[in-house]
Amino acid sequence: MRTTVSAALALALAAGATQASSVSASAADTLPSSTDGIWRMDGYGTVLELRDGQLQEYQTTAVSCLKGFTARQTRPGVYTTPNNVVLTVRTAHDRERDRHGDRATVAIDGSAGHRKLRRIPALPDDCTRTAPSGPIASFDVFWHSFAENYPFFAAKGIDWESMRTRYRAKVHPDTTRDELFAIFRDMVTPLYDAHVAVGDGDTYFAQGRPGTELPTEELDEKVKKYIVRRDLAGARNLRHFANGRITYADLPGERGYLRVSGFGGYAADGAPHSAERAVLDETLDTVLTPQRAGRLKGLVIDLRVNDGGSDLLGLRIAERLTDSPYVAYRKRARNDPADPTKYTRPEPIRVTPARAPRYTGPIAVLTGGSTVSAGETFTQSLIARPEGHVVRIGQPTQGVFSDILGRVLPNGMGAVLPNEQFLTSTGDTFDGPGIPPHLKEPVFTEAEFAKDRDSAFDRALNVLR
Numbered sequence: 001m002r003t004t005v006s007a008a009l010a011l012a013l014a015a016g017a018t019q020a021s022s023v024s025a026s027a028a029d030t031l032p033s034s035t036d037g038i039w040r041m042d043g044y045g046t047v048l049e050l051r052d053g054q055l056q057e058y059q060t061t062a063v064s065c066l067k068g069f070t071a072r073q074t075r076p077g078v079y080t081t082p083n084n085v086v087l088t089v090r091t092a093h094d095r096e097r098d099r100h101g102d103r104a105t106v107a108i109d110g111s112a113g114h115r116k117l118r119r120i121p122a123l124p125d126d127c128t129r130t131a132p133s134g135p136i137a138s139f140d141v142f143w144h145s146f147a148e149n150y151p152f153f154a155a156k157g158i159d160w161e162s163m164r165t166r167y168r169a170k171v172h173p174d175t176t177r178d179e180l181f182a183i184f185r186d187m188v189t190p191l192y193d194a195h196v197a198v199g200d201g202d203t204y205f206a207q208g209r210p211g212t213e214l215p216t217e218e219l220d221e222k223v224k225k226y227i228v229r230r231d232l233a234g235a236r237n238l239r240h241f242a243n244g245r246i247t248y249a250d251l252p253g254e255r256g257y258l259r260v261s262g263f264g265g266y267a268a269d270g271a272p273h274s275a276e277r278a279v280l281d282e283t284l285d286t287v288l289t290p291q292r293a294g295r296l297k298g299l300v301i302d303l304r305v306n307d308g309g310s311d312l313l314g315l316r317i318a319e320r321l322t323d324s325p326y327v328a329y330r331k332r333a334r335n336d337p338a339d340p341t342k343y344t345r346p347e348p349i350r351v352t353p354a355r356a357p358r359y360t361g362p363i364a365v366l367t368g369g370s371t372v373s374a375g376e377t378f379t380q381s382l383i384a385r386p387e388g389h390v391v392r393i394g395q396p397t398q399g400v401f402s403d404i405l406g407r408v409l410p411n412g413m414g415a416v417l418p419n420e421q422f423l424t425s426t427g428d429t430f431d432g433p434g435i436p437p438h439l440k441e442p443v444f445t446e447a448e449f450a451k452d453r454d455s456a457f458d459r460a461l462n463v464l465r
Contacts, residue, residue: 035077035089035104039117043335043344044405044419045149047124048089048106048117055079055087058127059407061144062337064137065126066408084272085109089117109273110264110310111403112349112377113331133410135175139168142184142198142415145407148337149419155432156191163187181205181413194372195400195418209399209434212369215307219370220261223305223444231457232257241283242266248287254295255464256359258287259302260317263374264309273310280313284320285356293357298464302366304394304443304456308373311349311403318381319354321363326351328381330423346423351381362389364460367435368443371397377422379435384425391463392437394456399434439463 039048047058047065057068071079071087079087085108092103105114131137143164153160167183175183177200184198185205194214197206208214224247232238235249235257243266247259266279315328327348336342367379376397382390402418409415421429441456442448448455 034091034101038120038123039089039104040120041106042116042118043149043333044115045145045337047120047127049123050079050089055089058123059145060124060126061141061148063126063144064131064141064410065124066131066141066410068406068408080272084270086272086274110276110312112311112315113347115333116344131410134173135171135180135411136168136173138180138409138411138413139171139183141407141409142413143168143187144337145415146188146417149334149405150191150417151334151340151343151402151419151421152191152193152431153340156193158190177411177413180411184413184415193400193418194398195402195404196416198413198415200413208372209369209432212398214398215261215305215370215372220305220307224259224261226444226449227259227302227454227457230452231454239286241286242279246280246283248283250292251300251461253297253461253465255298255300255461256287256292256296257300257302260375260378261305262307262309263311263313263378266313273312276310276313277316280316281356284317288320288357288359290357293359296359296361298362298364299359300364300366300457300460300464302457303371303375303379304366304368305370306372306375308375311374311377314374314378315349315351315381316354317378318351318385320356320358321360321382322351322385322387323353323358323360324386325353326384326386327425328384329377331420332423333420343421349381360387362464363391364463365390365392366394366443366456366460367392367397367437368395368456369398369434370443371434373398373400376401376430376435380422380424380430383435391439391460392435393439393459393463394437394441394443396434396436397430399430399432401429401431 036050045060047060049056053073055071059066059068069081071081074080077089088107090105091101102119104117106117107114147160167187170183181200181203188196188198192207192209194208232249235251238249240247245261245265249257251257264276267275318328328351330346330348332343332346334340335344365379365382379397400418401422402420404416405419407415421431423429439459441459443456
């Protein structure tokens with residue numbers, strides 16, 4: 001599941017705080033399943049134990065194995081975490097190649113694609129013994145978690161081995177939590193990766209690419225008010241949907257304006273992905289009526305302040321914007337702890353036209369440095385749109401695409417990091433610099449606010465004339 005960095009880090013910390021606990025299951029939940037057993041995930045540094053109606057995650061490195069999240073079985077092969085994330089485990093369909101049922105996949109609600117599993121006979125030895133919990137052990141797990149999973153050291157010019165040499169010498173048995181947190185912060189600062197964070201209780205560190213501003217509720221509210229007052233003053237049918245996360249208005253000249261401030265948070269707090277999807281579908285049914293979809297001559301999609309969320313919800317919107325199936329991107333994960341050039345086989349993530357009214361005309365997508373994560377994968381999904389006619393206007397996106405890998409540390413601290421790449425049709429990624437616009441315009445700068453301008457929005461209207 002893709003989520004915000006702060007939420008993912010909170011989940012990692014919660015898993016660390018309760019790693020010795022288990023999730024009880026009722027008799028109805030303990031149905032025998034062909035997926036029962038122990039499975040190693042291809043990539044992700046993860047082992048799953050499925051037994052007695054429960055799923056237990058183990059987070060592994062070359063020097064550690066720590067319990068992560070738990071989930072209870074709600075029906076055969078389906079497990080739900082305490083925060084309502086649903087995981088679906090299925091054995092491989094190709095029985096000729098998998099005669100012993102030793103292969104499976106897991107799908108996680110909100111996350112595009114599947115993760116491959118291979119059955120193993122027993123838990124790794126490190127998972128069955130008590131892990132040391134001092135500062136040195138926590139440092140080693142932290143360093144190995146990045147060394148074995150992070151894909152972008154070379155692209156960012158970071159020598160992670162030298163980081164270990166430099167900072168491990170500063171850690172000793174009496175190192176305080178504050179001192180250790182400061183060391184972790186200093187180690188990840190040069191990455192300038194908005195999908196990297198470290199945390200200890202209420203103490204939290206994350207940052208974006210230099211020169212960009214990460215999205216916040218305050219920024220979103222400020223921008224929304226500005227747009228409604230300035231850009232949508234003459235619009236018709238202005239409405240806010242999905243807990244205020246989506247705005248639509250009809251603009252003069254048979255053009256539409258769709259603002260999406262995130263791909264989640266549409267339903268009540270803690271609602272499952274199915275509830276989020278239902279709210280989005282209802283919103284899109286209201287916005288893209290048959291009459292409007294046929295009448296519009298252009299559509300502005302505003303993602304300039306978008307804090308990410310579920311890739312699947314972004315794909316759900318893309319399905320309303322095409323008449324032809326296509327591959328949005330290919331997704332792969334780093335899967336060799338010792339070799340950062342090796343990845344899982346890329347899985348094509350497809351867009352299938354929705355069985356609902358669809359708009360297939362010209363689109364202007366507004367992006368900026370506050371377009372993050374699922375906001376970026378949605379932007380990427382429109383690049384290969386068969387109908388074409390998609391123009392990106394504004395500034396490059398933040399440059400973070402991967403699902404977030406949450407890690408617990410032996411002392412109860414937590415960290416999150418990316419371990420995946422979202423590939424274009426040419427095998428490239430936009431990680432780091434972000435997706436560039438076709439037409440550059442300033443995005444919510446102080447000068448823009450001071451002069452009551454919205455250059456990217458105005459440029460979009462000119463493009464869609």
